Amino acid sequence: MSTVPRIFNFSAGPAVLPLSVLEEAREHLVALPGVGMSILEISHRSKPYEEICFCAEANLRKLAGVPEGYHVLFLQGGATLQFAMLAMNLLPAGGTADYIETGVWSEKAISEAKKLGSVHVAGSSKATRHDRIPLQSEIRYSDAPAYVHMTSNNTIFGTQWHLLPEVPAGVPLVNDASSDILCRPVDVARFGLIYGGAQKNLSIAGLTLVVVRADLVGKAPASTPAYLSYATHAKERSLYNTPPVFAIYILHLVLKNLLAEGGLEVVEARNRRKAAKVYAAIDGSGGYFRGHAQPESRSWMNVTFRLPSEELEKKFVAEATAAGLDGLKGHRSVGGIRASIYNAFPEAGVDALVAFMADFAQRNG
Numbered sequence: 001m002s003t004v005p006r007i008f009n010f011s012a013g014p015a016v017l018p019l020s021v022l023e024e025a026r027e028h029l030v031a032l033p034g035v036g037m038s039i040l041e042i043s044h045r046s047k048p049y050e051e052i053c054f055c056a057e058a059n060l061r062k063l064a065g066v067p068e069g070y071h072v073l074f075l076q077g078g079a080t081l082q083f084a085m086l087a088m089n090l091l092p093a094g095g096t097a098d099y100i101e102t103g104v105w106s107e108k109a110i111s112e113a114k115k116l117g118s119v120h121v122a123g124s125s126k127a128t129r130h131d132r133i134p135l136q137s138e139i140r141y142s143d144a145p146a147y148v149h150m151t152s153n154n155t156i157f158g159t160q161w162h163l164l165p166e167v168p169a170g171v172p173l174v175n176d177a178s179s180d181i182l183c184r185p186v187d188v189a190r191f192g193l194i195y196g197g198a199q200k201n202l203s204i205a206g207l208t209l210v211v212v213r214a215d216l217v218g219k220a221p222a223s224t225p226a227y228l229s230y231a232t233h234a235k236e237r238s239l240y241n242t243p244p245v246f247a248i249y250i251l252h253l254v255l256k257n258l259l260a261e262g263g264l265e266v267v268e269a270r271n272r273r274k275a276a277k278v279y280a281a282i283d284g285s286g287g288y289f290r291g292h293a294q295p296e297s298r299s300w301m302n303v304t305f306r307l308p309s310e311e312l313e314k315k316f317v318a319e320a321t322a323a324g325l326d327g328l329k330g331h332r333s334v335g336g337i338r339a340s341i342y343n344a345f346p347e348a349g350v351d352a353l354v355a356f357m358a359d360f361a362q363r364n365g
């Protein structure tokens, strides 16, 4: 049991971790059972570390149903490095990559890819301030894209893809899943590559997960620095250089926890229930709270909404913080409120937010 009281943490990332994971990490921080040394002190070439790393990989494969023929890579540099690295590896000289622009992070992915080759924006929600996911009928691919890039959850605007885009036959679909990875079952075979920073749904900052189909590995030009080629990490099983060992250890504990809870169907049901409660509070407020995302594009992970005035929004955030509901201030590019309710965010915190919203609206209506 934690001795220090914990408040509800709505941070968009780094974000809340399961309490049992923090407690297990604390219990074993000074000495791993059977090892007698801390995970923070042992060599990444040691047997105990290898066991943790390979167990994390095996559990991820099991949980997400990663098919044969895909590599699971544990890298560094965040999703931000992947914006460039994936283009270095998958965008050949003279080729074009197609991007679906759904928010700030996909804009950043586009801007990095443009430094390395030609980019075609196949669909965009920019005209309506990224309040929705483009419809399939609005997406126009280029003639022969090297890949199609999407961002499954738009952390800042609070939109999420609930149906994957259809892509031309044989074209790999690449997904930045930083903020909704493992929030529900995933059909990995639909993707050529999935990547994400781990600090929201998987672990702590410092670890980036890449799941990549084997035939897409080894395509980087020979001049590519070793660390930036997927082939290097696939060959060395994420042990090319010193990996972020503590983040991989926390990932290992989180994955063990998700499996023990019953897997991603259970996680999906809980995430749907949590998100539905907050959206019901918005929809039932008689217009006092206004959701940013259009209903069919609503994110289960980041719920964004406005109040009648910026003054009331400031008051809402200040009073919520005082009531033990932390991190609700929206991103500066959207304003308003953002409640990030990732996998590990407790349902009791959602109930507390919903009660706070009703009380606040009544007092300040």
Ligand SMILES: Cc1ncc(COP(=O)(O)O)c(C=O)c1O
Residues within 6 Å of the ligand: 013, 077, 078, 079, 080, 081, 105, 151, 153, 154, 155, 156, 176, 177, 178, 179, 196, 197, 198
């Ligand atoms: C969808 C998405 N992509 C990319 C990033 C950037 O990730 P990182 O800080 O790991 O580079 C973020 C960070 O919040 C994000 O939410």
